[in-house]
Structure formats: C-alpha cells, structure tokens
Amino acid sequence: MINVVLVDDHELVRTGFRMILQQQSDIHVAGEAGTAEEGLRLIRTLTPDIALVDVHMPGMSGIELTERVCRSKLSTHIVIVTVVDDARFPKRLLDAGALGYLTKGCSADELVSAVRQVAGGRRYLAPAVAQQLALATLDGSASPFDTLSSRELEVAMMLVRGKPLTMIGEQLNLSPKTVSTYKQRLMEKLHVDHVLSLAHLMTVHGLIDTPNHHVGN
Template identity: 85%
Template structure:
C-alpha cells in the first residue's frame, strides 16, 4: 500500500487529487495539509511513502518543505505539483531533493503513474519538464538567477507579476521590510535597478512568459 499525504493550500486541488488517488486499490490518502508547516508535521509523524506538495503556499514554500524533508533523511519521497512549468524552477526543486515533478495540468493517468514510479524510488519528470531540462543542459549556459536563493527567486517572480511588497509579505508570511531586503539583495546580485529591468532579464533567461505578467513598480 502506498501511503500519500497531500500538501496544498487549495482545498479543491486536494479534493481532486484525493478523488483520483482513493479509487486505486494500492494507494491510500493518510493525511492532508493546507500549509507546508502542517505538511511537514504530518510527514514527520506519519512517514508516508509519498507527499504531493504544491510550490507556492502561504508561509513556508514547497521548496523549503522539500529541503527540510531531504535534510532530515525522512523516508518520504516528494512529488512537487505546481502551475509553474519553466526549466529553472524544476531544476531548483530537484536540487532540493524532490523525486517527482508534475504540473497541475497533468492527466489522472500521469498522476497515478508518477506516484507509483516515485514510490518505487525512481524519479518522475513530466514530459514537458524533462524536455526543458534537457535543452537547458544542452545549452550549457549558466544563468544569473542561479545565484539567487530559493526565497529570492520566489520574491523576484512575484515582483515581476506586479505584486506589492505587502502582498508578497502576506503570501510568504514575511514582513514588508523583510521582503524589501530580499528585493534589494536579489537586485544587487542580478545588477538591475528596476523591476522592469528585472522582468526583461527574466524574459531573456526563459523565466517569464511576456504574455502572462504585469510589471509593477
């Protein structure tokens, strides 16, 4: 039996996953959490085979959760599920210790296949992600964004989507002052002085779809 914990701040997403997974005779949902903090507590106490984890959650991010589970040498394998499907983010997540990577647009069959494959100790990458990672490796180009910490990368992605510092702070459970510090630090690392310049740099390096964002100040 494959025990699974669901960690996502959207109840509808958890419900959808639960309905698909619970129909399988070899899979059991043993817990659900709406935050990464709750998810980490569940993983520590239940030690499920699999945790399906969203990337962006209030407070601790899914990346931080993945890193903590990996550092603690817990037996749980992380399968990250997110709407983000660029090559940089999956690489960061795989480096953090995730064994699987799915987008929220995956089919029920792909979800089940990924859960079973990762439960068997084998890595699973959504086909589109695997292709992007392969192309990024072939290019061999290092990105200035590789120098950013996980949190700095998250703040950068929110800034170029027009989110205010207070809004970013609320989503990440940080004070506006702390978010401002992250903003200053990441801009120094990237050698840019404005969010528009940041957006341009992210577009060049394939981190931003120019049709799906609104640049803020």
Template identity: 65%
Template structure:
C-alpha cells in the same frame, strides 16, 4: 499500500488529486495540509511513502520543505507540484532532494504513474519539465533566478505578479520589514530595481505567461 499526503494551499487541487488517488488500488491518502509548515509536521507524524507538495506556499515553501525532509533523513519521497510556467525550477528542487516534478494540469493517469514510480524508488519528471531541463542543458545557461534562496524566490514571484508588500507579508506569515529585506536582497542579486523590471525578467525566463506579465506592466 502506498501512503500519500497532499500539501497544497489550494483546496481544489487537493480535492481533485485526492479523488483521483482514492480510486486507485494500493494507494491511500492519509492526510492533507494547506501550508508548508503543517505539511512538514504531517510528514513527520505520518511518514508517508510519498508527499505531493506545492512549490509556492505560505510559511514554508516547497523547496524549503523538501530540503528539510532530506536533512532530517525522513523516508518520505517528495513530488513537487507546479504549473508549466514555473518549469525553470526543477534543477533547484532535484538538488534539494525532490524525487519528482509534476504539473498541476497533468492527466489522472500521469499523477498515478508518478506516485507509483516515486514510491518504487525512481524519479519522475513530467514530459514538459523534462524538456525544459534538456533544453537548458543544450543552451548551456541557467536562469538568474537560480541564485535566489527559497524564500527570496517566493517573494520574487509574488512581486512579479504585482502583489504588494503587505499582501506578501500576510500570505507568507512574515513581517513587512522582513519582506522588504528579501525584496532588496533579491533585487540586488537579479540586477533589477523595481517590480516591473522584475516581471519582465521573470517573463523572459519563462516564469510568467503573457497575461500575467500584462497585469504587472
């Protein structure tokens, strides 16, 4: 039996994935969490074979959670959940110890295939993300966002989407002062000085779609 936990702050995503996996022989969903901190605690207590983990979450990002699972030498294998526009991040997550990278819009059979493949000790990359990695290698370049820490990356994406400082602080369970520190640090690393410039840079490197960019302009 493949034991799975779901870690995502969107209840609808968890519900959809749970319903798909519940229909599969040999797969059991043994727990769910709505943020990274509780997700890590759940992984430690249940020691599932596979954890499906959202990349952007309150309290603890998917990157940080994956890194801690690796550092604590837990047996759980992590599959990161994301959307296609966030595809520039697979290299960072693989380095952190992720075993798979799956888009939230994947078909049901791809979700099941990814879970079984990762539980079997192999890696899984969705075709869209594998293409991004291959093209990045051919171009010989990396996204400037690769230099950011996991939490800086969370703050950067929220700022790029037009969210204000207090909302970011509330979502990440941080003080406004701490968020401001992350903001100025990531601005310095990326060479930008305002959220609009950050949004344009994120769009250029495929992190925002045209509609989200328009909202940020």
C-alpha cells in the same frame, strides 16, 4: 501500500487528487494539508512514502518544504505539483531535493504513475518538463537562481514576503547577522540592489506568483 499526503492550498485540487489516488488498490491518502507548515507537521507525524506538494502556497513555499524535509533526512519523497512548467524552475526544485515534478495539467494516469515511480525511489519528470530541461541544457540557458545555495534561496523566498531579518533568523535558527550576510551574498549573485528588484526577478522566473506588496528594502 503507498501512503501519500497532499499539500496544496486549494481544496478542490486536493479533492481531485484524493479521488484519483484512492481508486488505486496500492495507494492510500493518509492526510491532507492546506499550508506547507501544516504539511511539514503531517510529514513528520505520519512519515508517508510520498508528499504531493504545491509550490505556491501562503506562508512557507513548496521549495522551503522540500528543503526542510531533505535537511531533516525524512524518508518521505517529494513530488512537486504546480502550474509552472518553465524548465528553469523545475531544475531548481529538483536541486532542492524533489524526486518528482508534475504540472497540474497532467492526466490521472500520469499522476498515479509518478506516485508509484517515486515511491520506488526513482525520479519522475513530466515529459514536457524533461524535454524543456534537455533543451535548456543544450542551449545553455539557466536561471540565475541556480547559482544560489539552498539556504540563500530560502532566505530570498522569505525576504520577498516582507519578513524582517530577525524573524528569518528565528525561523532558520540563524543570527540576524548571518541572515544579513546571506542577503548580501544572494543579492550580489543575482545582481539586484533591493528586495523589490529581487521580487520582480523571482516573478519573472516563476518562483513566486506576484511580488509581495509589503516588500521593503
């Protein structure tokens, strides 16, 4: 039996996924969460085979959740499900440790197939995404965020949500000085000089839906 948890802030999306997956005799939906924080707790408690994770959620993002699951060496495989189908973004997510990538426009059959494939330890890429990744590799185009380390990306995601360095430090178990160093380094790599520019760049590349209006310098 493949145990799955659903992590998405839209109840309608979770309901749809649950209805599709529970029709399969070999798949069991063990739990649901509306936030990544809640999802992380569920994953640690239930240790499911698969977590279907939305990218854009209030609070912690799907990227951060993926990073933390991988860093904690949990056995759960992450399948990212999102509306974003830009090849630059999936590559960053797969680098973060996700084994699967689906768009919300996928069919019920594709969803089930992806869950089974990733449960077997194999990577699954939606066909459209695989094609885009191949084309991106051929023409050499890449997201500037590919140059960031996992930790730098995590700090960047928190900065654009207006979190102060002290709070970021507490959440990541780092000193504010270390967080400040990460901030300086990631801004140099991305060639931006303040958090507002960082938020704009993240929006352009699909890492956040819209810039946070509370963003400061």
